[in-house]
Amino acid sequence: MEEERVLNPDSADKWEVQLRKGSLELAILAALWGGRLYGLEILRHLESGSDLVVAEGTVYPLLTRLRALGLVESEWVESDSGHPRKYYSLTAAGRERALEMGRTWARFAASLNSLVAPLNGAVTKEKP
Amino acid sequence: MTLSDASQKAIDDYLAALRRQLRDLMEEDMNDIVEEIRAHILDKTSADADPAQVEQTLAALGAPRDLAARYCTEEMMRRAEAHRSGTQKARIAGRWTFGILAGLVALVVSAVGYSLGGVLIIIGIAKLMWPRGTGLWEAHYPDGTWSLSFSGGSGNAPPANSHDLLGWWVYPIAFILGPAIIYWTYLLGRWIARKLWPSRKKFNYAASAPQTEI
Numbered sequence: 001m002e003e004e005r006v007l008n009p010d011s012a013d014k015w016e017v018q019l020r021k022g023s024l025e026l027a028i029l030a031a032l033w034g035g036r037l038y039g040l041e042i043l044r045h046l047e048s049g050s051d052l053v054v055a056e057g058t059v060y061p062l063l064t065r066l067r068a069l070g071l072v073e074s075e076w077v078e079s080d081s082g083h084p085r086k087y088y089s090l091t092a093a094g095r096e097r098a099l100e101m102g103r104t105w106a107r108f109a110a111s112l113n114s115l116v117a118p119l120n121g122a123v124t125k126e127k128p
Numbered sequence: 129m130t131l132s133d134a135s136q137k138a139i140d141d142y143l144a145a146l147r148r149q150l151r152d153l154m155e156e157d158m159n160d161i162v163e164e165i166r167a168h169i170l171d172k173t174s175a176d177a178d179p180a181q182v183e184q185t186l187a188a189l190g191a192p193r194d195l196a197a198r199y200c201t202e203e204m205m206r207r208a209e210a211h212r213s214g215t216q217k218a219r220i221a222g223r224w225t226f227g228i229l230a231g232l233v234a235l236v237v238s239a240v241g242y243s244l245g246g247v248l249i250i251i252g253i254a255k256l257m258w259p260r261g262t263g264l265w266e267a268h269y270p271d272g273t274w275s276l277s278f279s280g281g282s283g284n285a286p287p288a289n290s291h292d293l294l295g296w297w298v299y300p301i302a303f304i305l306g307p308a309i310i311y312w313t314y315l316l317g318r319w320i321a322r323k324l325w326p327s328r329k330k331f332n333y334a335a336s337a338p339q340t341e342i
Contacts, residue, residue: 039164040171057190057198060164065202069209076163081171086164 020052024062026105027052029090029098032072036089039063063088071097131173135182139169142186149196161199165189227324234320241313245306251278252302263292 031037031045043059046052066072071094076084090098131139143162150158172185189195255262267275267290277287286292294301 038171039168055190056168056188057195060161060168061195061198061202064161064199065206068203068206083167083170084163085167085171086160 020054021058023105024052024054024058025066026098026101028059028062028066029071029094029101032088032090032094033098036087038077038085038087042088066094070094131177131182132179134179135173135177138179138182138186139166139173142169142189142192145192146195149192150199153199165195230320230324234317234324237320238313238317241309241316245308245310245313248302248306248309252299252306255298255302260286263298264294265290266293 027046027050028042031042031049037045039060042063043054043056046054046059063072063074067074067088070091072088073091074086074088077087079085143166146165147158147162150161153161168189169182169185172188173182177185190198251262263278263286265275265277265287267277267287269275269289275290276293277290
């Protein structure tokens with residue numbers, strides 16, 4: 001029973017989902033670091049700059065929360081495509097949060113990399 | 129961009145369903161969300177997109193119920209974060225202070241408005257019952273002093289040395305202006321109440337179950 005629980009592939013999948021979800025906020029703030037973007041541009045930026053597979057319906061609610069927290073601000077801008085687009089940009093608080101999260105991420109990644117270093121050989125061997 | 133009728137209908141149906149799922153949000157927030165999702169769909173959909181492509185775009189967003197649930201989940205997270213944030217606490221305290229002060233102002237305005245409207249109507253009724261003794265009386269006394277008083281119901285004769293400034297005008301004032309003041313007070317009270325206590329989303333925890341993808 002215990003063995004089944006440990007080997008359950010769902011657990012690994014859920015962990016990965018939670019990991020991706022937890023890092024999405026930082027990824028979005030980082031995407032906006034270079035300037036304002038609208039929702040679809042943010043999605044494309046995330047997809048092109050990483051292997052993050054982001055469901056489209058996830059980004060917009062998250063952007064709404066970040067705006068409510070005062071980390072990003074938004075404005076509707078008329079576009080050549082015939083409909084307005086909602087552009088997001090970082091606020092001063094958002095830039096501060098992005099830097100803070102970036103530093104935390106770097107520290108965390110460095111610590112974890114050293115912890116998982118013994119696994120690297122085994123992981124490399126498993127790759128086809 | 130011009131979509132086919134079928135594609136346009138699919139988009140409209142999706143957005144209408146999303147709007148229904150978000151109905152408990154404040155209207156401004158709901159409209160903002162729906163318009164942003166509309167812009168996303170239009171950005172992803174070419175002018176000659178067939179209904180299947182549109183369906184694919186809508187499917188990528190998830191069912192309206194699931195999308196609305198994600199907004200609810202994010203709102204819960206925001207509230208949880210707000211409880212931790214000193215700045216947010218200060219903002220909430222500020223909102224409460226403003227709400228209490230605005231509520232007191234609303235109470236005073238309502239009391240004055242309803243009382244004034246009620247008194248005007250009562251004066252109108254009194255004028256019907258005691259036409260000669262009810263009115264806005266201006267009195268001049270032999271010693272040169274002057275007074276202005278509203279009276280009615282104490283008798284059917286005017287006060288000494290005085291004349292009625294309103295005359296029969298008291299009827300439109302009592303029976304048109306009085307109810308109008310009461311109605312305006314009601315509208316003002318309702319407007320203030322809506323500004324102070326807008327409806328909030330009642331979260332459906334079951335609907336916002338953990339997602340399988342991000």
